[in-house]
Amino acid sequence: MLDLVLRNARIAGRGAATFDIAVAGGRIADIAPSIAADAPSENLDGRLVTPGFVDTHIHLDKSCILDRCHAEHGTLQEAIAQVAAAKRAFTEDDVYERGRRTLEKAIVQGTTHMRTHVEVDPRIGLKSFQAIKRLKRDYAWAIDLEICVFPQEGLLNDPGTEALLIEACKSGAGLIGGCPYTDSDPHGQIARIFSIAREFDLDIDFHLDFDLDASWMDIEEVCRQAGAHGYGGRVAVGHVTKLSALPPKRLDAVAQRLAASGVAVTVLPATDLFLMGRDHDHAVPRGVAPAHRLAEHGVTCSLSTNNVLNPFTPFGDCSLVRMANLYANVAQAGSSRELAACFDLVTQQPARLMNLSDYGVAVGNPADLIVLDGTDPAMIVAELAAPLMGIKRGRRSFSRPAAVFNRPQ
Incomplete structure (x- = not known):
């Protein structure tokens, strides 16, 4: 029937x-x-x-807070500080209501699978995590929501955060993330995140290499750890704006390393365009990693929303078609083949990143x-x-x- x-x-x-x-x-x-x-x-x-479209990197918990913040410089450091101050007043119901508004936008834009990153630390505790768990339950009729808990303000340098992350992992988090560039010991944080992930058999998704100084990168350490722990196909990295500053031969080498280690890449065009290059007063770099070029080397890649209506990205309608179009403009990807590849970056490729075995x-x-x-x-x-x-x-x-x-x- x-x-x-x-x-x-x-x-x-x-x-x-x-x-x-x-x-x-x-x-x-x-x-x-x-x-x-x-x-x-x-x-x-x-x-x-x-x-349906697949959004592998969004922050429902801190969306729709422009009216609570007063960003003037548009830098990454300012955005982190503004949101850190605002989230002290978050309540579980507040996070739920703002997250609901954003989630409903994504649903009517055709998104059927989503990975949302949720901040956990002693300031917010597990309030945002509990709110997003409620959203996951209440909107299961329209979207599959995966929760990635992570320490936005550091791990090793933020006492109490690790215990909360572990509690969230015990209480239904789908995977764990990291933000090494905010820690006093970035490689130490990477190692600790891998250790917790292995303890709970969770996949990993890092915020990584989020600036334009390509003289040093943490991506090599993530690839090394993925290989050492047999985590190929279970690790993603988001932003990696440093890759936009690499010359072709060096980019090719990094792409081959990513493909060999099974580390996926999520590019966040709206946020990366808005925050990068703020120290340039002319010839401003785009700061958007070339996802379609990485994909040509066999790297699993996605394009995603990241932030909506907050100091990291003060706009957004959760349309992944719009995000693919924005990326195509920035990456100067205009041929039929390249545009089709951009469509894959919001459908087939992110489904592979999230290991959705029955997608299609x-x-x-x-x-x-x-x-x-x-x-x-x-x-x-x-x-x-x-x-x-x-x-x-x-x-x-x-x-x-x-x-x-x-x-x-």
Whole structure:
């Protein structure tokens, strides 16, 4: 018994042909040129159906706090300080409500899987973590939410933080992260995060190498630790803006090291553009790591949102199509092949980063799908095509009508 049939759908990777996609019991039951069934159906008129977008790096807990902060210089250090001051007044309900607003934006923009980073330290305790756990439960009908706890203000130099991280790991955190550049001993923090991850069998996601001084990088130590602990495929690093400052041969060498060690990279275009290069008064560097170039070397990469409406990024609508388009502009990736690769950086590649084994438009997979107002992945990015409908485990999660012209008679 079918629950829904999407008719006349294009599917990424299958050319210009159209297919019917049958859904039953929350999964894709059949894909064929034509499916005879009396089930409810939706004629998509050749629009693209894709598995939902995957956001591997966002901060729900500190989103929507612009009205509480007074950033004047736009630097990373100022953003950390402003949020550190603001979060002392956070309550669990406050974090939940702001996180809800941001999560709902992401859902209607077509995101069906998300990894949110949540700060844990003696100032905030586990309040944000508990709030995001509630969001994960309450919005499971629309999105799969993975929680990464991490120490934004340091670990070894912040007494009490490690005990709270361990408590969160015992209480349902999906993985653990780190922020070595805020610690007095960056390599010591990296080692300790790997140790905790191994104790609880958790994956790792670091904020890393977040400046433009390429004379030194922590990424080599992360790759070394990943190899030493057999953690290939279980470690990601975010930002790595230093990679934007590398000449081609050195970038190639780092990419080969990342690919060999199985360390993935998440690039955060909006935040990295906004914060980097603040000490330049002309010829300002972009500061955005070349994700599509790394991917050509076999590195698993993603493009993600990071912050929304706070001092790290004072804008954002949680659209990963917009993020892919922004990245394509900055990276000067304009060919059809490059634009299609940018689409992969918000779909297939981040799904691989999060080890989503049943992701994709294929029979037997969960019916986690979105319908886009376009026909081709490259042009979806180029034209900022809007998601028109979302389906999560076979149930419609959101819908909005396509624009209609009201022409005069």
